[in-house]
Amino acid sequence: MFESAELGREVDKEEFEKRVPALRARILRAQQALAGTGLRLVIVVGGVEGSGKTELARRFLEWMDARGLRVESFADRSDEEEERPCYWRYWRVLPPAGHGAVLVSSWYTPAIVGRVMGESSSGELDQALDRAIAFETMLVREGTVLVKLWLHLSKKAQRRRFKELEADPATAWRVTKRDWKYAKRYGRFRKVCERALAKTGTAQAPWTVVDAEDRRWRDLSAGEAVAAALEAGLERAKAKPPKGVPDRSKPPVPNVLSRLDMSKDADGDYEDKLEKRQRRVALLFRELLRQKRSLICAFEGVDAAGKGGAIRRLLAATDVRDARVMSVAAPTDEERAHPYLWRFWRQLPRVGNATIYDRSWYGRVLVERVEGFCSRDDWKRAYEEIGAFEEELTEAGVIVCKFWLQISAAEQLRRFKERVKTPFKQYKITEEDWRNRRKWDAYQAAAVEMIERTSSPDAPWILIPAERKKYARLKVLEAVADRLEEELG
Amino acid sequence: MFESAELGREVDKEEFEKRVPALRARILRAQQALAGTGLRLVIVVGGVEGSGKTELARRFLEWMDARGLRVESFADRSDEEEERPCYWRYWRVLPPAGHGAVLVSSWYTPAIVGRVMGESSSGELDQALDRAIAFETMLVREGTVLVKLWLHLSKKAQRRRFKELEADPATAWRVTKRDWKYAKRYGRFRKVCERALAKTGTAQAPWTVVDAEDRRWRDLSAGEAVAAALEAGLERAKAKPPKGVPDRSKPPVPNVLSRLDMSKDADGDYEDKLEKRQRRVALLFRELLRQKRSLICAFEGVDAAGKGGAIRRLLAATDVRDARVMSVAAPTDEERAHPYLWRFWRQLPRVGNATIYDRSWYGRVLVERVEGFCSRDDWKRAYEEIGAFEEELTEAGVIVCKFWLQISAAEQLRRFKERVKTPFKQYKITEEDWRNRRKWDAYQAAAVEMIERTSSPDAPWILIPAERKKYARLKVLEAVADRLEEELG
Numbered sequence: 013m014f015e016s017a018e019l020g021r022e023v024d025k026e027e028f029e030k031r032v033p034a035l036r037a038r039i040l041r042a043q044q045a046l047a048g049t050g051l052r053l054v055i056v057v058g059g060v061e062g063s064g065k066t067e068l069a070r071r072f073l074e075w076m077d078a079r080g081l082r083v084e085s086f087a088d089r090s091d092e093e094e095e096r097p098c099y100w101r102y103w104r105v106l107p108p109a110g111h112g113a114v115l116v117s118s119w120y121t122p123a124i125v126g127r128v129m130g131e132s133s134s135g136e137l138d139q140a141l142d143r144a145i146a147f148e149t150m151l152v153r154e155g156t157v158l159v160k161l162w163l164h165l166s167k168k169a170q171r172r173r174f175k176e177l178e179a180d181p182a183t184a185w186r187v188t189k190r191d192w193k194y195a196k197r198y199g200r201f202r203k204v205c206e207r208a209l210a211k212t213g214t215a216q217a218p219w220t221v222v223d224a225e226d227r228r229w230r231d232l233s234a235g236e237a238v239a240a241a242l243e244a245g246l247e248r249a250k251a252k253p254p255k256g257v258p259d260r261s262k263p264p265v266p267n268v269l270s271r272l273d274m275s276k277d278a279d280g281d282y283e284d285k286l287e288k289r290q291r292r293v294a295l296l297f298r299e300l301l302r303q304k305r306s307l308i309c310a311f312e313g314v315d316a317a318g319k320g321g322a323i324r325r326l327l328a329a330t331d332v333r334d335a336r337v338m339s340v341a342a343p344t345d346e347e348r349a350h351p352y353l354w355r356f357w358r359q360l361p362r363v364g365n366a367t368i369y370d371r372s373w374y375g376r377v378l379v380e381r382v383e384g385f386c387s388r389d390d391w392k393r394a395y396e397e398i399g400a401f402e403e404e405l406t407e408a409g410v411i412v413c414k415f416w417l418q419i420s421a422a423e424q425l426r427r428f429k430e431r432v433k434t435p436f437k438q439y440k441i442t443e444e445d446w447r448n449r450r451k452w453d454a455y456q457a458a459a460v461e462m463i464e465r466t467s468s469p470d471a472p473w474i475l476i477p478a479e480r481k482k483y484a485r486l487k488v489l490e491a492v493a494d495r496l497e498e499e500l501g
Numbered sequence: 502m503f504e505s506a507e508l509g510r511e512v513d514k515e516e517f518e519k520r521v522p523a524l525r526a527r528i529l530r531a532q533q534a535l536a537g538t539g540l541r542l543v544i545v546v547g548g549v550e551g552s553g554k555t556e557l558a559r560r561f562l563e564w565m566d567a568r569g570l571r572v573e574s575f576a577d578r579s580d581e582e583e584e585r586p587c588y589w590r591y592w593r594v595l596p597p598a599g600h601g602a603v604l605v606s607s608w609y610t611p612a613i614v615g616r617v618m619g620e621s622s623s624g625e626l627d628q629a630l631d632r633a634i635a636f637e638t639m640l641v642r643e644g645t646v647l648v649k650l651w652l653h654l655s656k657k658a659q660r661r662r663f664k665e666l667e668a669d670p671a672t673a674w675r676v677t678k679r680d681w682k683y684a685k686r687y688g689r690f691r692k693v694c695e696r697a698l699a700k701t702g703t704a705q706a707p708w709t710v711v712d713a714e715d716r717r718w719r720d721l722s723a724g725e726a727v728a729a730a731l732e733a734g735l736e737r738a739k740a741k742p743p744k745g746v747p748d749r750s751k752p753p754v755p756n757v758l759s760r761l762d763m764s765k766d767a768d769g770d771y772e773d774k775l776e777k778r779q780r781r782v783a784l785l786f787r788e789l790l791r792q793k794r795s796l797i798c799a800f801e802g803v804d805a806a807g808k809g810g811a812i813r814r815l816l817a818a819t820d821v822r823d824a825r826v827m828s829v830a831a832p833t834d835e836e837r838a839h840p841y842l843w844r845f846w847r848q849l850p851r852v853g854n855a856t857i858y859d860r861s862w863y864g865r866v867l868v869e870r871v872e873g874f875c876s877r878d879d880w881k882r883a884y885e886e887i888g889a890f891e892e893e894l895t896e897a898g899v900i901v902c903k904f905w906l907q908i909s910a911a912e913q914l915r916r917f918k919e920r921v922k923t924p925f926k927q928y929k930i931t932e933e934d935w936r937n938r939r940k941w942d943a944y945q946a947a948a949v950e951m952i953e954r955t956s957s958p959d960a961p962w963i964l965i966p967a968e969r970k971k972y973a974r975l976k977v978l979e980a981v982a983d984r985l986e987e988e989l990g
Contacts, residue, residue: 037924044928070821074813077928079828079859083821091580108833116822182780185787186820291671298674324563331675332559332572333605339568344597345834370568435526439533439566 013206017164017223028228035235036075042242043076046110049249050349051155053081053112055238058120059163060201061191062173063224068163069114071231072238082107085116095306095363097408098122099147103357108349109155119144120208127204128197137204141211146400148217153393154351157245158217161234162209163224167198256384259391261457268463269418269456272475278482289489290329296496297330301364303500305409308361309492310372313417314455315445316427318478322417322488323368329489334364340371352376352386352394353401360410372414373398377462382454395465406470411499413492414471416463417478421452502695506653506712517717524724525564531731532565535599538738540644541838542570542601544727547609548652549690550680551662552713557652558603560720561727571596574605584795584852586897587611588636592846597838598644608633609697616693617686626693630700635889637706642882643840646734647706650723651698652713656687745873748880750946757952758907758945761964767971778978779818785985786819790853792989794898797850798981799861802906803944804934805916807967811906811977812857818978823853829860841865841875841883842890849899861903862887866951871943884954895959900988902981903960905952906967910941 023031046053055072057065069083084105093101099119107113123140126132132140152158165173174191177183194201213219220237224230263269278285300307309326311319327335338359347355353373361367376398381391405412419427428449431441448455467473474491478484512520535542544561546554558572573594582590588608596602612629615621621629641647654662663680666672683690702708709726713719752758767774789796798815800808816824827848836844842862850856865887870880894901908916917938920930937944956962963980967973 033925040925040928066821070817073816073821073826078809078813078816078826079830082825085822087822182783294671320567324567327562327567328559332555332562333574333576336571337562337567341568344838349833436522436529439529 023228063163258384263457293329307366317417335366412471511715512717552652747873752946782818796855806906824855901960
């Protein structure tokens with residue numbers, strides 16, 4: 013794979029200066045067109061130490077419109093990053109639609125370095141690469157022009173480059189002890205990188221391996237790869253994306269929801285039970301902090317299913333300072349300018365904390381599906397994307413609880429009427445609630461499919477018969493406590 | 502000040518339950534109306550340890566529409582927070598327009614605790630309080646309903662509360678060693694708090710001192726204070742805010758800009774000088790990281806003054822991974838939903854890093870003033886707000902460089918024409934540039950006033966005659982190097 017990047021190709025100064033203006037005009041034209049589309053540009057610059065990844069990033073800033081183009085690099089993780097899943101730091105710097113980012117080092121760096129240094133097994137490397145593929149696939153499908161550049165140097169060329177940098181006081185600091193340490197393992201690095209590149213060079217996100225020995229050749233080749241990717245991306249954008257159409261599926265009968273025993277009610281002294289369960293959750297919350305874990309609860313259910321009430325009782329069991337509720341309404345324009353999961357990544361709790369989502373990322377396969385806010389392809393692929401998202405959460409030690417609160421259509425009607433009548437409940441009922449009610453079956457069908465496709469051992473759906481509010485609230489508290497106890501031992 | 506909060510007032514359960522529904526309905530009505538205005542709600546809950554600040558926050562979540570209401574608290578600063586000015590953590594959690602936040606502890610906590618523990622002088626306390634006033638004044642002027650609640654307990658009541666909490670295993674953890682340590686200094690705390698409250702109880706952000714001994718009394722009084730503040734805020738919002746009108750001032754002659762020697766040009770070998778200065782800046786950047794400082798450069802100047810070119814040469818002197826350019830265009834809707842300085846706070850560099858602003862917060866007193874995007878009052882008060890902002894930056898060790906690049910109207914015309922002709926420069930010229938050009942005098946007048954009112958010893962304006970691009974670029978590099986050297990010793 014790297015042989016063709018060791019042919020020692022060069023460009024002399026004259027030719028370089030002749031070719032640059034046309035290339036720049038081409039890139040700038042494409043970049044400007046990009047700003048008008050819903051596409052973002054992400055350039056991943058990976059490669060051998062000493063190959064000039066940072067120099068190349070600087071070149072991009074020089075050649076392109078630096079407004080709306082950011083260079084990001086990933087050194088040691090900050091404590092805020094340490095407390096979240098690995099990809100959080102990449103989601104953080106994802107540019108909005110119309111903008112671009114040059115990533116010097118990326119999700120490949122820890123995967124490759126870990127394997128070379130013997131800190132991870134070959135199986136773990138493959139897992140990390142699978143995750144990279146899933147992330148990149150999602151990026152591309154969510155409107156990203158993704159350019160992956162790998163700057164290559166032969167072993168000899170790398171040594172030469174290090175010595176050259178060390179000879180100049182202005183650049184000597186750039187060669188660290190770690191660089192030399194890694195350079196000694198050049199052979200092993202090469203092997204691991206070769207495997208990583210082969211596996212992750214997918215159709216939608218191929219690698220461009222660049223011979224980095226001659227700086228001018230390197231920059232021109234990289235620039236041309238960017239120009240070509242931008243142009244291809246714009247071409248693709250011209251093809252109109254499939255429109256969303258409302259989905260009016262009917263749920264199979266019987267189904268996981270129709271089989272729920274809706275007659276269940278709280279027995280005994282409700283207030284007493286509530287307090288006991290809240291105390292149990294409260295104590296487990298202390299343990300959550302002690303074990304440096306965090307908690308995410310997602311609440312879904314039709315309007316008036318009792319999500320808010322259940323959440324309030326749960327919140328009452330926490331030190332409110334450690335828990336926050338995120339109510340998921342229409343996204344802001346910044347959120348719309350990012351992949352749909354971005355707004356949830358943005359709100360992930362730190363260790364010892366909890367985020368409670370009143371409606372969640374499942375909106376994609378519920379309201380967006382039923383109302384046709386996204387295309388059929390979009391919500392179909394979301395099951396997998398959501399699965400990957402939750403896997404990242406649980407692997408990072410986040411405890412995930414997902415609740416579906418089920419009520420009957422008749423009970424919903426009764427609650428709507430009650431809301432209209434009660435002064436301090438009126439704010440909860442809108443015209444939209446009545447409209448959604450008319451699509452009852454479609455929502456049930458979407459919920460059933462969602463539950464079946466996204467329940468996993470680490471992130472199971474917990475189905476709550478919520479026809480009786482008190483029963484549902486107690487049940488939610490019990491389920492959270494059980495999950496916490498199970499996870500915290 | 503606290504005497505009237507030690508009268509031992511109580512509300513019995515029956516009365517409490519009678520009064521709550523009406524209060525809730527009142528708050529909810531106001532909260533809902535708030536969502537429709539450009540106002541945000543910020544409730545600061547301060548007070549004695551053990552007075553139940555967190556309990557009260559939970560009560561607000563129960564009584565109000567929890568969607569769009571967040572509880573925030575401020576424990577030890579994270580490393581990302583440590584690396585930025587003190588108020589960064591408060592800016593981070595500021596709710597957007599239409600939303601609310603309950604802040605359990607706030608900017609008052611470190612100020613008061615520091616003074617009580619003898620870590621700061623009385624002068625330093627006053628400085629901290631002045632900063633709090635400036636921050637709150639800005640918040641209110643930028644559309645915030647600010648409610649400041651102080652929960653008071655007498656010394657005896659505090660001891661009683663601690664013992665009560667300790668007696669119950671579910672709440673015992675809430676009383677820490679630190680609480681008892683602070684409790685021993687009750688008298689001193691009381692004195693410092695009294696001073697802090699007296700000084701910061703301003704007309705636009707008064708304190709409500711709440712007797713916190715009886716929990717029901719506490720919650721009802723606090724709830725009523727919130728309801729009243731919301732209603733008063735909504736009333737104020739009805740009064741139409743003054744509209745912005747374009748400002749067509751003429752600059753005084755001569756002025757700081759007209760006096761610049763515009764004939765200055767680079768002499769000698771430009772490329773050689775450029776490289777030498779870039780090397781000088783590059784070495785100083787290493788020192789910046791070593792000393793854990795950070796750098797902010799703001800570039801202002803009329804269209805085509807050469808901001809982009811100067812920035813690119815400066816960037817070339819940095820390790821691009823440590824520097825980012827923020828191009829300031831129209832704000833996003835999330836940015837518009839926050840005070841105008843929020844978008845700049847969000848981009849502050851970490852230690853060792855630099856943020857280079859291509860246009861900056863000065864837009865408020867330049868384009869927004871000239872075009873009438875904000876009212877006269879708004880831009881008039883901005884001089885002071887910007888001064889406070891930059892003071893916070895420099896006090897936190899951020900090195901601030903502000904550049905005004907000055908060109909003549911004739912030179913601007915020449916550059917516009919050149920841009921139209923050159924393929925890779927066309928993206929830089931828009932219809933708006935031509936429109937702005939017609940308001941030349943107004944922009945000069947705004948610039949002159951801005952320079953005069955916002956130059957300070959720690960954040961001086963550096964005026965660059967930019968008629969000759971090469972001279973300007975060299976001069977900018979030299980000035981950055983000089984500032985860095987001066988600050989880094």
